[in-house]
Amino acid sequence: MAEVEATKSLAGLLNGIAQKEYHNKEEISEELLKNELYPELPAEEFHALHEKMKGLLKSIASADMDHGQLEAFLTAQTKKQGSRGVSVEQAAALSRFWKSQRARVRESLLGQSRWEPGLRGLSWRVDLQTSASRGEAAHSNPVALVELELGRSGQDSEFVCLEFDEAKVNQVLKKMADIQESIDTIVNRG
Incomplete structure (x- = not known):
């Protein structure tokens, strides 16, 4: 007993x-x-x-x-x-x-171990903005549109829309390359 x-x-x-x-x-x-x-x-x-x-x-x-x-x-x-x-x-x-x-x-x-809110989805596209007036030649500026779907467990999603010109896209890509380089450095040390 x-x-x-x-x-x-x-x-x-x-x-x-x-x-x-x-x-x-x-x-x-x-x-x-x-x-x-x-x-x-x-x-x-x-x-x-x-x-x-x-x-x-x-x-x-x-x-x-x-x-x-x-x-x-x-x-x-x-x-x-x-x-x-x-x-x-x-x-x-x-x-x-x-x-x-x-x-x-x-x-x-x-x-x-999950960060909240988490990224549930991402969609993007590139638009060309054009302008022409009184017969002037049209010129275009590419713009990247990014939509992020964010959410917490058990809750509805929220959406965030971001707009980037070419310079901002290049800055983001540079930052991501820096992050990848840092990760590679840490991984290769271990």
């Missing part, structure tokens, strides 16, 4: 940590989790358990571990000595939790 309660408490702790860290449930605090799940455990012991499980979940989630990677990771954790390692029961609870919550945690992390 005590083992079943310990497993339930650990599952609750992992769910609580995930709710706070990955699903932005600010009302879930370390103190709340302690009072609800481990009322008899001294505060410093609970804090150590909480931080260990939070760190392990962060490692598992940031690597988006598949089943094989998870099992290898947890096996290595069970072989660590003392308070640095995890028990077989803790490893089993982590494994069960990750198998059931991987997709939700992954989706949450992807959502947190």
Whole structure:
């Protein structure tokens, strides 16, 4: 019976940590989790358990571990000595939790990594403006028109229209070349 309660408490702790860290449930605090799940455990012991499980979940989630990677990771954790390692029961609870919550945690992390509002669409065209009066020769100035569709998750799009003359188009292209050069420099360093 005590083992079943310990497993339930650990599952609750992992769910609580995930709710706070990955699903932005600010009302879930370390103190709340302690009072609800481990009322008899001294505060410093609970804090150590909480931080260990939070760190392990962060490692598992940031690597988006598949089943094989998870099992290898947890096996290595069970072989660590003392308070640095995890028990077989803790490893089993982590494994069960990750198998059931991987997709939700992954989706949450992807959502947190997106800039909002995001670019949903882009369309453009080049127009030639012409002017002619009283038989004068027509002359044209090309103008680039760019329409950006912007939006936040779950909301309707907003549209922004930009107009560029040839000089502005060249400035934008130069900036984009500079950005690409910076990215290439960083990528080639690593």
